Amino acid sequence: MYGWIWRHLPGNAWVRALISLVLVLAVVFVLFQYVFPWAEPLLPFNDVTVDEGSGATP
Amino acid sequence: MRSRWAPPRDRARPDAVLRLAVRTVSEVCLTAGTLIVLFVAYVLLWTGVKADRAAEGEMARLRDSWAATAPQAAPAAAPEAATAPQPAASAAPEEPRHPAGRAFAEMYVPRFGPDWVRPVLEGTDPELLKKGLGHYAATARLGAVGNFSVAGHRRTYGDPFKDFPKLRRGDEVILKGAGTWYTYTIRGGPLRTLPTDVGVVDPVPRKSPFTAPGRYLTLTTCDPEWGHSHRLVVWAELTGTRSAGQGGPEGSSR
Numbered sequence: 001m002y003g004w005i006w007r008h009l010p011g012n013a014w015v016r017a018l019i020s021l022v023l024v025l026a027v028v029f030v031l032f033q034y035v036f037p038w039a040e041p042l043l044p045f046n047d048v049t050v051d052e053g054s055g056a057t058p
Numbered sequence: 059m060r061s062r063w064a065p066p067r068d069r070a071r072p073d074a075v076l077r078l079a080v081r082t083v084s085e086v087c088l089t090a091g092t093l094i095v096l097f098v099a100y101v102l103l104w105t106g107v108k109a110d111r112a113a114e115g116e117m118a119r120l121r122d123s124w125a126a127t128a129p130q131a132a133p134a135a136a137p138e139a140a141t142a143p144q145p146a147a148s149a150a151p152e153e154p155r156h157p158a159g160r161a162f163a164e165m166y167v168p169r170f171g172p173d174w175v176r177p178v179l180e181g182t183d184p185e186l187l188k189k190g191l192g193h194y195a196a197t198a199r200l201g202a203v204g205n206f207s208v209a210g211h212r213r214t215y216g217d218p219f220k221d222f223p224k225l226r227r228g229d230e231v232i233l234k235g236a237g238t239w240y241t242y243t244i245r246g247g248p249l250r251t252l253p254t255d256v257g258v259v260d261p262v263p264r265k266s267p268f269t270a271p272g273r274y275l276t277l278t279t280c281d282p283e284w285g286h287s288h289r290l291v292v293w294a295e296l297t298g299t300r301s302a303g304q305g306g307p308e309g310s311s312r
Contacts, residue, residue: 001085031096036101040101040105049182049192049289050256050258
């Protein structure tokens with residue numbers, strides 16, 4: 001997978017390394033901005049209120 | 059080295075297939091491990107950074123709105139100051155109802171440290187609890203007769219109620235509304251109870267030491283620290299109010 005990406009990047013080794021770094025940062029940004037905020041409520045740390053177990057206010 | 063490995067399919071040997079399989083599995087494992095580490099960093103650190111930023115924004119907005127309404131609030135608060143030492147009196151100040159999602163008070167808990175301050179927002183939606191503490195919208199208003207109930211995160215999102223089990227009887231919970239400081243003194247808890255135990259936020263909270271109607275405060279958070287099987291609850295009683303012009307009580311330097 002990573003080898004395939006590397007082979008398909010243009011330029012010499014330095015340019016490829018730079019593009020790889022940008023790609024990694026883009027992936028981390030997408031994870032922190034969109035993926036993790038979606039996944040985090042699935043963990044139990046949000047349940048701090050008392051309720052009737054309806055899940056309306058976990 | 060990987061870039062040089064591209065044998066034509068007709069010449070592929072069994073060991074090459076094996077190498078491809080091992081490499082793919084390794085890459086998947088490395089990727090999964092990195093994802094997990096990043097997610098843990100997000101939950102432990104980044105949610106705290108986000109929550110602190112959001113809480114500061116909420117408090118800045120709150121102080122701006124107080125500053126904007128202060129000229130009208132000040133004369134109204136002055137006569138109340140004279141009756142301030144009698145918190146149970148019917149003339150004691152109360153906060154009005156607030157629109158959902160709006161921060162309307164600051165909470166100080168000296169037991170959690172001199173720098174501990176959090177905004178209290180109207181509502182207990184999980185989105186709101188990411189910005190500060192949440193007031194159960196169905197419970198009493200701040201300072202009013204009834205049970206002013208507030209929920210907060212024990213862990214993640216800035217860990218506001220991390221030291222919740224350290225609260226003891228006699229500890230103060232200080233809230234600052236638009237023109238008034240409210241001092242509540244803890245009378246019961248921390249009690250470990252079930253999430254379905256909604257009686258703890260009743261106007262006269264069940265399982266609490268209170269038996270008659272009064273001006274109460276209830277704080278709830280989750281227990282165990284990283285779990286959600288139980289809730290921790292403390293109850294407090296309004297023991298003093300003073301107008302903002304008189305300065306904050308002890309333990310609330312700001």
